[in-house]
Structures are given as C-alpha cells and as structure tokens.
Amino acid sequence: MYDFHLHTTFSFDAKSSPKGVIKTAIEKNFKAICFTDHLDYDANIYYKDYDFDIDEYFKTMSELRDKYRDKIEVLIGAEFGVQPSLYEKYDKIAKAYPLDFVLLSIHTVEHHDLAKDGFPEKYEPLEVLKRYYGQMARCVKEFDDFDILGHIDYIDRYFKDKSRMPEFKDYRDYVAEVFENVIKKDKGIELNSAGRRRGLDYFHPKKEALELYYEMGGRVLTFGSDAHVEIDFGKNFDEVIEIAKSIGFKELCIYRNRQRDFVKI
Ligand SMILES: [Zn+2]
Ligand SMILES: [Zn+2]
Numbered sequence: 001m002y003d004f005h006l007h008t009t010f011s012f013d014a015k016s017s018p019k020g021v022i023k024t025a026i027e028k029n030f031k032a033i034c035f036t037d038h039l040d041y042d043a044n045i046y047y048k049d050y051d052f053d054i055d056e057y058f059k060t061m062s063e064l065r066d067k068y069r070d071k072i073e074v075l076i077g078a079e080f081g082v083q084p085s086l087y088e089k090y091d092k093i094a095k096a097y098p099l100d101f102v103l104l105s106i107h108t109v110e111h112h113d114l115a116k117d118g119f120p121e122k123y124e125p126l127e128v129l130k131r132y133y134g135q136m137a138r139c140v141k142e143f144d145d146f147d148i149l150g151h152i153d154y155i156d157r158y159f160k161d162k163s164r165m166p167e168f169k170d171y172r173d174y175v176a177e178v179f180e181n182v183i184k185k186d187k188g189i190e191l192n193s194a195g196r197r198r199g200l201d202y203f204h205p206k207k208e209a210l211e212l213y214y215e216m217g218g219r220v221l222t223f224g225s226d227a228h229v230e231i232d233f234g235k236n237f238d239e240v241i242e243i244a245k246s247i248g249f250k251e252l253c254i255y256r257n258r259q260r261d262f263v264k265i
Contacts, residue, residue, distance in 0.1 A: 002254050002263065003033045003234050004077070004101060005150065005192055005224020010037040010052040010060075014228035018060060022068050024233045032073035032254060034101050035061055036224075040081030041089060044113035050081070054097055075256060077101030079150060082139045083108055094145040101255040103190070103224075104143065105150035106136045120159045125166050129155070133174035140181040147255050148222050149182055151192045151204035162199075168208040175209055179216050188220025188253055188260075189213060191244055193236040194227075203236070207243060214247050220260070222253050241265055 006021055007014035018035065025033045037057065040050040058076065065074035080090045082104050094102060109132050112119035120128050132155045140149060152175070159165050168175075182189060192204040205213070223240050227233045244252070244265060251262040 001028075001030050001234065001237055002223060002252065003030060003225050003227075003237075004075075004148070004222040004254065005036050005079070005103065005190060005226045006033060006233070007037055007079075007226070007228045008035060010035075010057050011228065012038060012050040016227060016230040016233070018064055020230045021227070021233055022064055022072060022074060024230050026068070026071050028234055030072060030234060032075060034075035034077045034255070036077045036079040036101065036103050038079050038081065039090070039093065040107055041086055042083065042111070043081060043108050045111050045117055047111070054093065058097060075100040077103065077255070079103040079105050080146060081105055081107040082143055082146070084135070084138060084142065087143045090143070091145050098257070100257055101148070102146045102258070103148050103150040104139065104146035106132065106139065106154065109135050114155055114158050120155060120164075125159070125164045126171060129166065129171045130174055133171070133178055137174075137177045137181055140178060140185065140187070144185070147187060147258060147260070148220070148253075149178070149187065149189045150224075151194065151226065152178065152189055153195075153205045153209060156200055156206075157195070157198045168206065172208075172212065175205075176212060176216065179213050179218055183216060183218050186220070188222065189218065190222045190224050191240050192224045192226050193240050194225065194232075196236060197232060203240060203243065207247070210243070211247055214249065219249070219251070220253050221249055221251075222255075
C-alpha cells in the first residue's frame, strides 16, 4: 500500500519522527510513502507562517530515503497551504527543490485559519461553503504547481455545531466547480482518512463528493492518512480501499519526481 499524506516534526503541529514513520511503514508492509510536511504562509489573521527549513528537510529526508532504500521507497513531498496571494512564493519553492509530490490544501480563507479563527461561524452555512469552495476553485484554476488537491471538505471539521452543516445536495454545485477545474487541469484529489479522527463520521471527501468526482470523470486519486502521530499512519486504509472500489475506482496514483503512475487497488 501507499500513504501519500504524512506529517513529521518538520510540521508545526505534528509529533511523528521521520524515522519512526518509516519504521512503522516497513512493519505494515507499505511499498512507498511520501512525506508532505506543512508549508503554510500568512496562515491566519496575524499572517503567521507555519513553515520549516526546506534545506534541512531535504537533507534529513534524503538521508533516510537512501538508508531504507532496500526496504521501502521514501518520497519527499510537501503540503502547500495555498491562497491567491501566495502563488509566486509556492512556484519558487516547487522550482527550487526536487519535490516528488505536491498537495494543494486550503487551510486559510480570507486570512482566517479554518482550524482556529472561527470562519464557519462568520456567515450563514451556505455562504461559508460558497466562499470556501469558491477560493478552492479559484486556486485550482490559477495555480499550476501541484499534483493533488488535499482533503477537499476539510472545513466540515470546523463547524462547531455539526447540525449547521448543509446537506451535500445544497452545495453540490460549489464542489462540482472545483472538480471541473481539477479534471480539466489533469490533476487529482485525495481520499484522506483523517476525517474520522477529527470529529466527523466520514473520510475526506465524504462519499457523495467522491461519487460526484467519479461521475464527472475524475480518476486521479491518492490515498493519505494525514498522520501527525506515528500510530495514525496508514489508518483505516482497508475501509479507504473499500470505499474507493465501491464507487468504481480501480487504481490509485503515486508520484515520483512529480510524475504520476497508476497502481491497481
Ligand atoms: Zn491539510
Ligand atoms: Zn496534512
């Protein structure tokens, strides 16, 4: 199996050591893993940067990649927290470093860190989702240097009162606009198992959204646990595979040197 969304102590909010993750992955018989530590600039209302020393990251990760080469394939990626004001910054990083894989994630909308700054409470629920998916569609359309769009319904986690969450049919069009751009640009989305660990009873995206992606012709899909601690590595992947297969997906994607390969599931 393959886990293409993993955090380590290079991320401001993660506790897993890179070596610990690799050892866990070997124990669980994974064929390849990809580290995707956080680069989030201007991430909240105080314009805080959540980043790390990228040279140090590559030094550490490539040493480990070489050390464990015979046991597992270790790939080096990043999760870019994209906003319209940051395209150039991320373009420069993507060009300057030999990343295997880039996740585009929307963690911040209108300078509000979705996890902390109470954005879902700022407007009526449908207006919240319109602004969130609107920014996502815009970033996918305007920013090119990514491979996969991360955890598309991440915002659901941060509705304090889950009963305010509209039904999928009521905001399906916003999500469809995102997928339309993803598919047009030949990018993909991920099936991220973290939702269940973050107060939701589904993975990201929820099944209806994944079905919509498939119906619209989307076939590019990665699997990620989004683990921030070692015990969450590769979590619930049996169910992830089952859901993907039940919708019709026959392959998942892996990336090396920003090049995509399809692998049977
Ligand atoms: Zn994320
Ligand atoms: Zn993540």
